[in-house]
Structures are given as structure tokens and as C-alpha cells.
Amino acid sequence: MSLPEKIRGVLEPFVEDLKSREIISGIGLFGSWSRGEAALGSDVDLLIVENRDFDYERMERIELNNCLIDLVYIPKSWIIYRIPTEVDQKIYELEILFDRDGSLRRAKDLMAKVYWKPERVDIRTESHLVEADVYLSRARLALNRGDYQSVKVNSIRSFRSLMKILLEIGRSVISNSGFIRSLESATKNLGMYPLYENYISSAGLIKLDKSHVKNMLNALLPAWREMISFVKGNPQFLKDAHPKISANINYYMREEFLKGLTARVNGLMEEATPIESAHYIYHTFIEALENYVYFSCLVEGIKFDYVTIISCLMASKKSPREILQGTVDVLGLRDTSAQDAERMLKSLSEAATNIRQKRKDLIARFIG
Incomplete structure (x- = not known):
């Protein structure tokens, strides 16, 4: 496993626990650590293949001994029948950690042959x-x-x-x-x-400096914490959401996610240009916001519209105003x-x- 000793020490017992579960068919490391591009603060990304019937990627973030791990669950049918393009890169760069019946290895070998065709x-x-x-x-x-x-x-x-x-x-x-x-x-x-x-x-994104990125992060943090608080205060509505939306909300609306995002942004400000950091903040925030606005509309009993997502947020009477203010500032929507x-x-x-x-x-x- 191409990981530092500290991370490996956390990951190995966790993987062993996953392997003991019959529902788990395969496990693999992907992302920056498998590519050899990770910084010390990078999250660990694991692809988990499950013997269950669902038709979407389900994400979960956990923290084990100060190590942030992103878990991406996919159904086994995706690797034994027709591999969806959305997981091409994950399978192509995968370092297999567990493969119960060899199906994950066969999928990886196939992807190695066709990825650049x-x-x-x-x-x-x-x-x-x-x-x-x-x-x-x-x-x-x-x-x-x-x-x-x-x-x-x-x-x-x-x-x-x-x-x-x-x-x-x-x-x-x-x-x-x-x-x-x-x-x-x-x-x-x-x-x-x-x-x-x-x-x-x-x-x-032109002519940005670190102070601009810090301002984006400072606007993001209180808005995101308000989103987390709002979701925690209305847990009964999660059961009414589409399973994929519910899974996304559980992924984004956690302090563990916010902790990882903050660490990654701070790392990017040291290793990359402000443009990269700002771009990362923007698109991570909008992905989370979309799921939050859907949820807030569910709580309020009003129709959610992907087309006019900002108007939906503005129309909400229950969603904290700090979220709208943060959205305008992070996404540069003022005027x-x-x-x-x-x-x-x-x-x-x-x-x-x-x-x-x-x-x-x-x-x-x-x-x-």
C-alpha cells in the first residue's frame, strides 16, 4: 500500500473489518494516494464494491485517529456487467486491497486495456x-x-x-x-x-490572491455550519428525500467534511495558485449547496427547482439568512x-x- 506508516496503521485494521462483511465484494485505493500525488493532508479515497442493488455512487466520509477517509460505494453489477464511465478513472487508477472473487481485478484489467482507446x-x-x-x-x-x-x-x-x-x-x-x-x-x-x-x-478567477481565497473560506465556514445545523435540526425529512440526495446530504453536512475541506484549501494555498484554491472552494460549495437547497425545500414544503437554485434559497423562510449571505459571497453573485x-x-x-x-x-x- 503506497501510504505513509501512520495512515497505513489506521487503514489496515479498517480494511480488515470491511473484509469480514459478506456484503463487501471488493475494496480499492484510488485518488491522489494511488497516483502518488498526495500531500500529507490529502484524504484517503477508498472504492467499496457492495453486493447490493442500487444505481448510484454513495459517498461517506469518516475520521479515524485524525485520518479522513472518503468511502465511495458502488454496486457489484457496475464492475461485472457494463462499467459506467463515471467510475472509469477510479477503476483505472485503483490499487486493489481486497477482491473476494476476482471480479474487481477483471474490471481493472479491462479498464487498463480500454481506458485510452x-x-x-x-x-x-x-x-x-x-x-x-x-x-x-x-x-x-x-x-x-x-x-x-x-x-x-x-x-x-x-x-x-x-x-x-x-x-x-x-x-x-x-x-x-x-x-x-x-x-x-x-x-x-x-x-x-x-x-x-x-x-x-x-x-x-483572474487576478486572485491569497487574501481573496481566505475571504472565500471565511464566508464559506459559517454558512456551511449553518447548513449542518439546519440538517441536524430536521433529521426526519431525510427519509423523504431520494436515497442519492439523502446520501449526499449525509456526506456533505458533517463537521468531518468541513474539516477536510478546510485542511485541503489551506494546503492548496501553500502548494498551488490562488486560482486553484478558489476553483476548489467554488465547486465543492455548489455541490453541497445544491443538496442543501433541495433538503430545505423539502422541509419547507416548497418545490425545488434546479434551474433557479438561488431563487429557491432566497424564497426559503426557514433556511438561515447566513447561508444565503455566504452563498452570495463564496460564489461571487453580488450585483x-x-x-x-x-x-x-x-x-x-x-x-x-x-x-x-x-x-x-x-x-x-x-x-x-
């Missing part, structure tokens, strides 16, 4: 394009409804999905905490660097005008058209 890259990038189109559609609808702040949020999320396509074709790892560095390198290699510049400009929203949507649409037209040719040139 043009056909597989085409499938993965197509899924990113579909994701980008979903957010683009939401942004357009939000503009029609006059929710300019949600236009900005959905546009940036769509743009990020488009950038995943360039990372894939540039043979780069898709990592939440290394996204910007990998993207800059990939776009230079692909001759698509103007799209990188367009992305960081649209996301408001977002109709002109800002239209300009961002235009830039995004042009980028989407550009990538859609060039995607297959880029795959042929750089993968095939």
Missing part, C-alpha cells in the same frame, strides 16, 4: 457534453425567468463540464484539487488555451446583472459550439 474516450467525453448541455439548458431557462445569479452558477458548472472534455482528450487526470493546473497544461498541449482563459475569466448573465451565457454557448465541433477530431488526433 478512442472509443472509450469518445463515450466519456460524450457524457461530459451531455452534462454540460444540462447545465446550459438550466442557465438559459434561468435567464428567461430573471434569475441572473442562477444563470451564473449554472453557466460556470456547464463550462466546467466542457473543460472535462479537454482534460480527457489531453490525457489528464480529472481532480477536484488539481483541476486548474491540469486544464492549463492540457489546453496548451491541445492548442485550445484560449478556452482555458475564457473559462477562468467567466468563473471570475449580478442581466447584462452579466447574457454575456456569460453567450461566452458559454460559443465555447460549447467550439468543443462540440472539434471533439471527435481532437480525439482522432490526440488519442487515436
Whole structure:
């Protein structure tokens, strides 16, 4: 196991305990530790294959002896039948720790053969394009409804999905905490660097310094703690949420998650540019916020709308105002005008058209 002695000492008995459970079919280490890129403060990521019937990734964060461990559960059917592209990278970089019947090894061996095949890259990038189109559609609808702040949020999320396509074709790892560095390198290699510049400009990441990142973190922490408190105060509503949403809320709305996020941001401020740190904060926060707003609407008995997520938060009478204030500050939504929203949507649409037209040719040139 490619881990420091301290982490290995924590992980080994935990893995042994998991192995004793009949429901567990396989366990593997993935992420920065398996790639050899981890910093000392990096979380440990474990993929856990279960003999259960569910159709989504379920995440859990635990803390053992000051070691933060992210557990990603997937059903066994995903590795013995048709592997979904969303777990391609995890399986490709997996260091297998336990494999009850050899099925995880067979899945890894298969992924080693097909991961960089043009056909597989085409499938993965197509899924990113579909994701980008979903957010683009939401942004357009939000503009029609006059929710300019949600236009900005959905546009940036769509743009990020488009950038995943360039990372894939540039043979780069898709990592939440290394996204910007990998993207800059990939776009230079692909001759698509103007799209990188367009992305960081649209996301408001140009000319940032450490003080800006610290301000984002200072705005995030009290807002996130209020979200955690709100969820803890209304546990009975979790049973009414979709199982995936409920699992996400249990993952994000814990002090353990916030502790890990804070440590990772502080580490990034030392090892990377402020742009990387700010990008990490932005997208981690919006993922958590989406699940929180869904939950708060459930508590309040009002309809949740992915299109106008910020309006949903504003409309809530029970959600603490500190959460809305923190959201505006962390996501840079203050004074977002109709002109800002239209300009961002235009830039995004042009980028989407550009990538859609060039995607297959880029795959042929750089993968095939």
C-alpha cells in the first residue's frame, strides 16, 4: 500500500473489518494516494464494491485517529456487467486491497486495456457534453425567468463540464484539487488555451490572491455550519428525500467534511495558485449547496427547482439568512446583472459550439 506508516496503521485494521462483511465484494485505493500525488493532508479515497442493488455512487466520509477517509460505494453489477464511465478513472487508477472473487481485478484489467482507446474516450467525453448541455439548458431557462445569479452558477458548472472534455482528450487526470493546473497544461498541449482563459475569466478567477481565497473560506465556514445545523435540526425529512440526495446530504453536512475541506484549501494555498484554491472552494460549495437547497425545500414544503437554485434559497423562510449571505459571497453573485448573465451565457454557448465541433477530431488526433 503506497501510504505513509501512520495512515497505513489506521487503514489496515479498517480494511480488515470491511473484509469480514459478506456484503463487501471488493475494496480499492484510488485518488491522489494511488497516483502518488498526495500531500500529507490529502484524504484517503477508498472504492467499496457492495453486493447490493442500487444505481448510484454513495459517498461517506469518516475520521479515524485524525485520518479522513472518503468511502465511495458502488454496486457489484457496475464492475461485472457494463462499467459506467463515471467510475472509469477510479477503476483505472485503483490499487486493489481486497477482491473476494476476482471480479474487481477483471474490471481493472479491462479498464487498463480500454481506458485510452478512442472509443472509450469518445463515450466519456460524450457524457461530459451531455452534462454540460444540462447545465446550459438550466442557465438559459434561468435567464428567461430573471434569475441572473442562477444563470451564473449554472453557466460556470456547464463550462466546467466542457473543460472535462479537454482534460480527457489531453490525457489528464480529472481532480477536484488539481483541476486548474491540469486544464492549463492540457489546453496548451491541445492548442485550445484560449478556452482555458475564457473559462477562468467567466468563473471570475483572474487576478486572485491569497487574501481573496481566505475571504472565500471565511464566508464559506459559517454558512456551511449553518447548513449542518439546519440538517441536524430536521433529521426526519431525510427519509423523504431520494436515497442519492439523502446520501449526499449525509456526506456533505458533517463537521468531518468541513474539516477536510478546510485542511485541503489551506494546503492548496501553500502548494498551488490562488486560482486553484478558489476553483476548489467554488465547486465543492455548489455541490453541497445544491443538496442543501433541495433538503430545505423539502422541509419547507416548497418545490425545488434546479434551474433557479438561488431563487429557491432566497424564497426559503426557514433556511438561515447566513447561508444565503455566504452563498452570495463564496460564489461571487453580488450585483449580478442581466447584462452579466447574457454575456456569460453567450461566452458559454460559443465555447460549447467550439468543443462540440472539434471533439471527435481532437480525439482522432490526440488519442487515436
